[in-house]
Amino acid sequence: MSASTTKQPVPTCGRCSTAHITSHGNQACTAHTSKRRPDGGLIGCTQPPVTALTVCRLHGASNPRSKAKAARARLAASASKTATIFGLPRQVDPAQGLIEEYCAAPASSLPTNASCPGCR
Numbered sequence: 244m245s246a247s248t249t250k251q252p253v254p255t256c257g258r259c260s261t262a263h264i265t266s267h268g269n270q271a272c273t274a275h276t277s278k279r280r281p282d283g284g285l286i287g288c289t290q291p292p293v294t295a296l297t298v299c300r301l302h303g304a305s306n307p308r309s310k311a312k313a314a315r316a317r318l319a320a321s322a323s324k325t326a327t328i329f330g331l332p333r334q335v336d337p338a339q340g341l342i343e344e345y346c347a348a349p350a351s352s353l354p355t356n357a358s359c360p361g362c363r
């Protein structure tokens with residue numbers, strides 16, 4: 244045994260009684276290939292699943308619902324990343340947040356004809 248990583252053990256699949264593991268040793272797609280074992284059993288897919296999904300592109304990740312789910316997950320991930328970057332620990336209305344940012348900017352950085360809707 245050479246690996247000393249802290250990877251989560253891949254659970255055994257209830258349908259094929261085998262853990263679906265990618266070539267990198269991670270949890271693979273939870274679907275099964277169209278091939279069968281000599282004894283007729285299912286063969287687990289070993290493709291890495293699409294982010295936020297449990298299946299690979301071949302096994303349903305390309306259908307609209309799965310795509311939407313993956314897209315939402317990516318959006319949520321990038322949104323929380325953006326919040327971290329800008330240090331915004333609170334939930335504000337986007338428009339209100341923009342006004343606050345605008346008013347907080349140094350006057351010299353604003354165009355001379357600026358009329359901030361929050362400053363009226």
Ligand SMILES: [Zn+2]
Nearest residue numbers: 256258259287
């Ligand atoms: Zn399986």
Ligand SMILES: [Zn+2]
Nearest residue numbers: 272288299302
């Ligand atoms: Zn698959």
